Amino acid sequence: MRQSGRSVRAASWLALGAIIVLVMSAMAQVTSPRLIHVDKVTCAEMLSLPRELNDRLLIFFNGFTSGMRQRMVWDERIEGEIVERAVGYCKANPNETLLSAFIRAMPR
Numbered sequence: 509m510r511q512s513g514r515s516v517r518a519a520s521w522l523a524l525g526a527i528i529v530l531v532m533s534a535m536a537q538v539t540s541p542r543l544i545h546v547d548k549v550t551c552a553e554m555l556s557l558p559r560e561l562n563d564r565l566l567i568f569f570n571g572f573t574s575g576m577r578q579r580m581v582w583d584e585r586i587e588g589e590i591v592e593r594a595v596g597y598c599k600a601n602p603n604e605t606l607l608s609a610f611i612r613a614m615p616r
Contacts, residue, residue, distance in 0.1 A: 546572060549606050551598030565606070566591050573610040590614060 542561075546569075554565055570591055574582075593613035598606065 547605060547607055550602065551604050551606055551609055552602035554606050555598060555602060566595070569594070569606055569610050573607070573614060577614065586615070 544565075549565070554562060557565060570587055573590075574587070590610070590613045594606070594609040597609040597612055598604070601609070
């Protein structure tokens with residue numbers, strides 16, 4: 509009985525150690541938040557981002573450029589078209605800034 513108690517404790521410590529290693533590994537993989545200059549980020553940089561960061565950046569730029577134009581209405585269809593045009597422009601012109609792509613994509 510005493511031997512099985514030690515085995516259980518040893519297994520518990522081993523499991524705890526494995527959990528700690530996994531948590532530390534996950535924490536090490538977290539990158540620090542990016543700091544960008546709105547007028548300098550390029551289309552190529554945006555296109556190279558992982559999907560989630562790419563989406564966040566596009567949402568930010570859509571709101572930023574709408575604010576520049578003092579738009580007070582959000583129309584899902586129009587905003588979606590603006591983002592799609594900006595991404596299309598970026599794919600064709602990866603060295604341009606993302607800001608210029610959004611400005612070109614805005615309706616006149």
